[in-house]
Amino acid sequence: MQKAYIYIDESGTTSLNTEKDGTSLYMVYSAVVIAEQSITKARDILTNIIKSISPQRGYLKSKYLDYDKRVKVLTALKDLEHYVIALVIDKSKLDKDSGLQYKQSFIKYFQRLLSKQFFHRYDEFHIYFDKLGYPPFQKALREYMEQRGGIGKTLFDNNTFDLAEDTTEEPLLQLADIYAGTIYKYYCQQSDPNQTKHIHDDLLKGRVTLDWYPWETVTLIAAENIFSEKFDKELYDLSVATAKQYVEQHENGDIEGVELIKYILQESSLNPCRVISSKEIKQNLQSRGIDIGDPISKIASLRSKEVVIISPQGKKGYKFPTSEKELADFYDRLRDNVIPQLQRCQIINNVLQEKAFGKYGILKQKEYEILSRLCDVVGNKNVQILF
Numbered sequence: 001m002q003k004a005y006i007y008i009d010e011s012g013t014t015s016l017n018t019e020k021d022g023t024s025l026y027m028v029y030s031a032v033v034i035a036e037q038s039i040t041k042a043r044d045i046l047t048n049i050i051k052s053i054s055p056q057r058g059y060l061k062s063k064y065l066d067y068d069k070r071v072k073v074l075t076a077l078k079d080l081e082h083y084v085i086a087l088v089i090d091k092s093k094l095d096k097d098s099g100l101q102y103k104q105s106f107i108k109y110f111q112r113l114l115s116k117q118f119f120h121r122y123d124e125f126h127i128y129f130d131k132l133g134y135p136p137f138q139k140a141l142r143e144y145m146e147q148r149g150g151i152g153k154t155l156f157d158n159n160t161f162d163l164a165e166d167t168t169e170e171p172l173l174q175l176a177d178i179y180a181g182t183i184y185k186y187y188c189q190q191s192d193p194n195q196t197k198h199i200h201d202d203l204l205k206g207r208v209t210l211d212w213y214p215w216e217t218v219t220l221i222a223a224e225n226i227f228s229e230k231f232d233k234e235l236y237d238l239s240v241a242t243a244k245q246y247v248e249q250h251e252n253g254d255i256e257g258v259e260l261i262k263y264i265l266q267e268s269s270l271n272p273c274r275v276i277s278s279k280e281i282k283q284n285l286q287s288r289g290i291d292i293g294d295p296i297s298k299i300a301s302l303r304s305k306e307v308v309i310i311s312p313q314g315k316k317g318y319k320f321p322t323s324e325k326e327l328a329d330f331y332d333r334l335r336d337n338v339i340p341q342l343q344r345c346q347i348i349n350n351v352l353q354e355k356a357f358g359k360y361g362i363l364k365q366k367e368y369e370i371l372s373r374l375c376d377v378v379g380n381k382n383v384q385i386l387f
Helices: 036-054 066-080 100-113 116-123 137-147 173-188 194-203 220-226 233-250 254-268 279-286 295-306 324-355 364-381
Strands: 003-011 026-035 083-091 123-131 160-164 210-212
Touching: 003 036, 026 173, 036 066, 036 173, 066 123, 066 173, 066 194, 083 123, 083 173, 123 173, 173 194, 173 210, 210 254, 233 254, 254 279, 254 295, 279 295, 324 364
Parallel strands: 003 123, 083 210, 123 160
Antiparallel strands: 003 026, 026 083
16 A cells, blocks of 8 residues: 655745745645655655754754755655645735635645545545644635545545644654745745755755746746746747636546646746656656656657647757747747658659559558648649648
8 A cells, every 4th residue: 555645844934925025925735755765764864864964953954955955855855755836826827805815726636636536546645734823724624625625534545635743743844844945946936046056956946846826926036037038928828828728627537638738838937948758747747656658659649739839959858939930930830840751752652653663552541642642742843732
């Protein structure tokens, strides 16, 4: 039986009055997921980190870590098999007179966490939330877990949800605090761009899956790219919209496609100009129990369903187009692949027709009608293709 342990903490303040001094613009929730067989190793790593980073205090707190210490902590955690799902809420986009949107955000977050692939991967799970967390979140989360999350010991399961103090009762909650604080500091605040890049590219990328609420929220990391003159925001927004529409329409159906798109959306919100490799996509999905195989097949299927994702010329990977030139390069890539193949198909067909006196006229069969027309087009500019 596979068991998972989930540790949840937050960073930021809950007040929606973002104009008030001391009130954060964002709220970050992180959930660290660790399989049962890795729990002992997780405790050992945490103990060693504390001895190295904070021996006098005896525990870890994100707010006490400078950049160098944070890098050491996150580097040490690379040896632990785990993954992180985080929710970033832009409070300026919420109705200040309604606490309901907070609850809706939470529910969406945990629907993602406890989605079909999570239940399929683990037979039992135990969730711990920092006892110092804010009561509205605790209430919303407990209600959801009782109504839809399968929490509570029954004849068929032993799933649990508990509140715990992170220094005396459940120290592994400190990992959730570290991730929530790191995401808040380096993704939501105006931090040093070089430090932010190192934190994301070398220490968090591929391990952390982010949800932004609302979706149109764009991290400050991306601002420099998005507002440059070379960036075609209209093209980018149009492409992103096709991806979001697919997610909304297939949230409960195509798990592989939806999760693949969500990861590209996440990374694009951080750096829309970065190309995301097949290896990175595959590793991220596999860490969450989703075996997608080679992403190229799923990407091809998504393109057929009107999701605008391109593979830039000369680069291995995928992204949303951010300039007309980038889109043209993608078409060049298709042209350079497709037309030579059609030409070779025509050459082989002609040779067989001539040498075998028409015996192998496969392209004349009805199921190859379109392929035959395309071959004629590349071989004869005067032939028109009609379909």
